[in-house]
Amino acid sequence: MRSFAKLSVASLFLIAMPVAASAAPTAKADVPSARAAIAAAQAIPTGGIQELKAIEIGGIKQWISVRGRNPANPILLFIHGGPGSAMMPESWAWQRPWEDYFTVVQWDQRGAGKTFSAAKRKPDPAMTIDRMQADAEEVIAYLERTYNRKKIFLMGHSWGSVLGLRVAAHRPDLLYAYIGVGQVVNGVRNEQVGYAQTLAQAEKLGNQQAVKELKALAPYPDTKGPTPLTKVMTERKWDVALGGMVYGKSHDDADLLRAASPDYTDYDVASAQVGELLSVQTLLPAVAAVNFDNVRQFQCPIFIFAGADDRTTPESVAKAYFDTIQAPQKKFFKIERAAHYVVSEAPGEVLVDLVRDVRPLSQGASAP
Secondary structure, eight states: OHHHHHOOGGGHHHHTSOGGGOOOOSOOTTHHHHHHHHHHHTOOOTTSEEEEEEEEETTEEEEEEEEESOTTSOEEEEEOOTTTOOSTTTGGGTOGGGGGTSEEEEEOOTTSHHHHHHTTTOOOTTOSHHHHHHHHHHHHHHHHHHTTOSOEEEEEETHHHHHHHHHHHHOGGGEEEEEEESOOOBHHHHHHHHHHHHHHHHHHHTOHHHHHHHHTTOSSSOSSSOOOHHHHHHHHHHHHHTTSSSTTOSSOOHHHHHHTOTTOOHHHHHHHHHHHHHHHHHHHHHHHTOBOTTOOBOSSOEEEEEETTOTTTTHHHHHHHHTTOBOSSEEEEEETTOOSOHHHHSHHHHHHHIIIIIGGGSTTOOOO
């Protein structure tokens, strides 16, 4: 799940800090100018859709970004990972070409990003999987009502794939198709396989410190109760460092991308940092218990994208599950030279696949 990957063990100390005392992002070099330049470069031409707004969802204000060059294009709602890891402030780095073919909606879930800012950074007692699935369905209903659509495309990434697959099973009538990216299948099995692959990679590379720390976690995940967050953080630290989160990289640039986002203020950037920590702390036990093994019948098309080197939500686990499901139409995309962040690691390849195989399901959608 995405925010686990980006949090370091040192970040755990922030959990105990007062929320209002969150540190500002480290990247401060002429951020206002960077934001202005990015906003200009990403501007949607006249006649398109470019909206950033708070809407009433689940009894609170939740923020969405709606962007697309042609209003006649189908809507694609992106459900971010984490929990609490908003994609909105990072999407400027990869999303713009997608907006030629889809009206792309980024949604900051309760506890995340601008929505957490709107809540004045107060922890949300309603943060449960059931409540957040209901939020997702409300967002879809809002989009279909506001933009006069009968259906949309739904894309869920990592933690967002938990909500997305539940929506696909519960309300297929709302969707042209569901698209899973870094699909979570079974919380325990995902962790078991990811851990084994990360340890194997450490041994292959001869990284003795990684091998030592990873072996010290065994059994992982814990077999006699919830896995402590500190153990999860150690596993994710090496997952990132050994390229299982971003292919060929030992770090995550999310903080730099967020700091330059034209959709975020400095306050929002800090809210995103704190919101991730609190969301993981709140939802980790529920995420660990996720199990879709018996959810195999779907009434809408299902598409799964998986990075070949993803050791967070391993490709092998997603493919084994995909092979068992039944849907009106389905296809699995294994993306080489990519890990967990498939949409930002290989955005062009994913877009080509979407336009060729997925977008035609929206009958009458206009070409850009």
